[in-house]
Structure formats: structure tokens, C-alpha cells
Amino acid sequence: MSSCDTCVVRNRAICAGLDNQEIAALNVMGRRRAVAAGEPLIWEDDDSLLVANVIDGVLKLVTSTEDGREQIVGVAYPSDFIGRPFGQTSRASVVALTDARVCVFARNDFDRFAREHPELEHKLLERTLAELDRTRSWMMLLGRKTAPEKIATFLLEMSERLDDTGCTPKVGAARRFSLPFSRQQVADVLGLTIETVSRQFTKLKNDGVIELPSRREVEIIDRGALVSIAG
Amino acid sequence: MSSCDTCVVRNRAICAGLDNQEIAALNVMGRRRAVAAGEPLIWEDDDSLLVANVIDGVLKLVTSTEDGREQIVGVAYPSDFIGRPFGQTSRASVVALTDARVCVFARNDFDRFAREHPELEHKLLERTLAELDRTRSWMMLLGRKTAPEKIATFLLEMSERLDDTGCTPKVGAARRFSLPFSRQQVADVLGLTIETVSRQFTKLKNDGVIELPSRREVEIIDRGALVSIAG
């Protein structure tokens, strides 16, 4: 029995829709790997040697300047695809934010397999197009939104992606969730400093819009206010 | 004789590599269209009804907030593909910056054709992955770079994309070029205001890094300085 048979993201990842024979072939090429929180999986500007599906956990895609400034350019959740197929180098590092499990493939093998399986390439294309849409709307946030707008938008997006109630499949947005990000990482997503993030969080709490039961925990009290701040 | 036969981007656009029969089929589906400078081709949040290849000219992809702030999230040059295949809505408007010619397809027809021609989908995937890389490095610029760094990075990118010397195929970066952007549009690309853009241009001129022979014209005098400012 292949590990794909027991894969929890089997029907949501790009593997969905492949027939048994194809899954078997993929299964031979790939292997599961655990990545501890904080551990990198792919390095910026390195040769692109591997690609992967996220099984569980959350990972960040990050680019840095020489003088150490960081910008998180993407976040990968379970069933997301990471890495740069059909290209020589990766232009972002991939680092686990939480303990994560991924299903990794050598890029060469994956590229070859993908070219032979149009259905897989199609899935990858759809995912890449959706990611491009999401990335572009994040550009609007980075270029044109104020700090309060950025924070509100971020919290709303998180509440759609995460859910602490254990309710699966998710029904809309979560009221309460646990951030996979430290304050610094929130700052790196939004193009702000850690102090500004902290001050905006505190302000939302004081205004009764959110509760902060612990450092990573967020509870949305007044979603309407958040939507209106997000602009 | 099909218009593809005389198409100047025939070997660079996603049509490259298709056989004669495929080109003939595409040719039946598509039609050429002129878009005047300033004229929109696709509207944000509209149903995604068409996709296109750029034949010549430059177009911007732009998203706006309700209160009128704009962010240019992409720029399309000849041979680039625009529009949102395999999706119900477009998340950015596409507007011509210069007079442009495009080769448009009804999205439905294009989607169907693409699914039947894996080689075409592969080309589209490669292009989309490259665009995602470019978009992500622009996120770093928007989130983490200062105004002088943004302007310098922008001018260097423009000098690689544009060339007034008429030298084709291009040999490296142009020393002198004509911006397809107004000052306001430069501001909308970089997440700045028109005044800041103007001041930074003037400063670079006063420092002897660039010349500004006319409003749209730029000549790079000291590329090294520009690279060092870009960081």
C-alpha cells in the first residue's frame, strides 16, 4: 500500500485526479519528510533541486536583502505546492513556521513526470494562476494600504485560512484562531516593523474589535469593524 | 495565409512551438485588436471573458481600492500573455499605456483549446511561474525598500525591458529609453506618490546619475551608482 493512499491531502493537492497507476509512479518518486518549526526546506537563490506538496503545517516563502531586511512573499498551507519547477533557481527560501510534513520530489523527476502527465500540469497551472492572483492582491496591500488597513486585512485573511474549532470542512471564517506567525513574522508579511504590529494589535484590543487570549491566539469580537477598517 | 504567419511575436509568445495545424486552429479562434493608449481591455472583477497575447505596445495590470488608490500589479510587454484563463473573474484591470496591438481570444475557446494542447499549457505554466517570481520580487520592493531604492530598482528594470536604440535582439540593458509611464503611473508601480517620484528623479539628475532629456526620456549616466542605490 502506497503512502499516497493514506495521504490526508490526496484529494486536494495537485495529485487529485490522477489514476492509480500515476499515483503509484508519483509514490515511487516522492518521499515524506518532516520539517521542524524554524527549519528551512529550500534556500533562496540556490539551485532549485526539490519541489513538494505540503501535507500539514504552515511554511513561509521569504526573500531577503543583503542587509537583512526580510519580506514574506507567500505562505503555504496543507495541500499547497511549493518550490520552483521548470526553473534553475528558487527565488525565495521556504522555511517551516510550524512543525510540518511535506511530500518532496527531486525537481528533475517531477519536471519529467509533469511533462508526461498533462492533467498534473493543468492542476499546477490552476494553482499557480490562483497564487498569482493572491500575490497581486497582496501587492496592493503592501503598496497602498495603511498600517491599520494592513493589520485588519491580515486578520481577516487568517480567519479564513485557519480554524481552531476543529470544524472540518471549514464553514466560512473562524472566529478564533491561533496564528502560525510571531509578531516579527506578521511584520515581515505586511511590510511593517514589529513595534507597529504590536501597537495596532493593542489598539484593536482596546477598541474591543479583537481579544488576544495569548500571544499567538486571536479572537475576532467585531468582524464588521475589522472589515470596515480593512477598507 | 493566416495572420499568425506574419506575427512578430510568433516565436516568443506561448504560440511558439505549436505545429501548423494547431496554429491554424488558434488563428480561427483569435482576432487582432488595437487598443489605444489609456483604453482598457479588461476590467477588474468583471467576468473573465477574454485573454490575449500582446503583439506590441505596453499595458498595465492595475487594482484599485474603493477610495481610488491604485496599485499597478504588473506590466505586459510584447509576447506577454494577459487575462485570467481557467477562472471566473479577472482580479485586475488591463489598460494600455501606449497604443497597443493584441491578439485576443474568447476565454472559453482558449481554455478548451489549451486543455487539448498540453504543449500550449506547458508554455503558459512556464510563463505564469516566471511572472510569479517577478511579482514576488516586486513584493520585496513594495514592502521593504525605501523611495530611493525603489526608484533606482525601477530604472534598472526599465532599462532592461526597453530600448530606444532600435537594437533587436537586445544586447543587455539600454542606456537610454523612453518610459511608457507618466510620473503618476511610476508612483502607482512603486507604491509612492507622484511628488516623491518627482523629487527622487530630480535628485538623481542633480547627482549626475541620470539625465532627463524630456518628460518621458531617461538616460543612465552612472549605472554603477544606480545599482548601488538599488541595494
Next chain:
DNA sequence: GTTCAGCCTTGACCAAGGTCAAATCGGTTT
């Protein structure tokens, strides 16, 4: 239970870049 280290919050201050207003420039029309 104490200690410790790392993360987070808060305050005082500062500067980059935004805002508002006016002047200037470059083309075009008359």
C-alpha cells in the same frame, strides 16, 4: 517555585515620505 531567555509591549523621539498649495513647463489651440 524560581530563573532565565526570548518575545512582546510601551514610551519618547525622529525622519521618510505624504499632503496641500503654488509655480513652472511643454504642448496645443486660437
Next chain:
DNA sequence: AAACCGATTTGACCTTGGTCAAGGCTGAAC
């Protein structure tokens, strides 16, 4: 040549968010 108009530049001023420097929490280790 004069008038005009939109785009750009420039100047004065101000706000947002960054910087720097203490403190305060919190959870893990002992």
C-alpha cells in the same frame, strides 16, 4: 504670439510609521 491646459516640479509643513531604549510577560528548564 498669446492663451490655455494638463503634467510636473518645487516648497512648506505635517503625519505615519520607524528607531531606539526600557520594561514586562510567558513558557520552558531546572
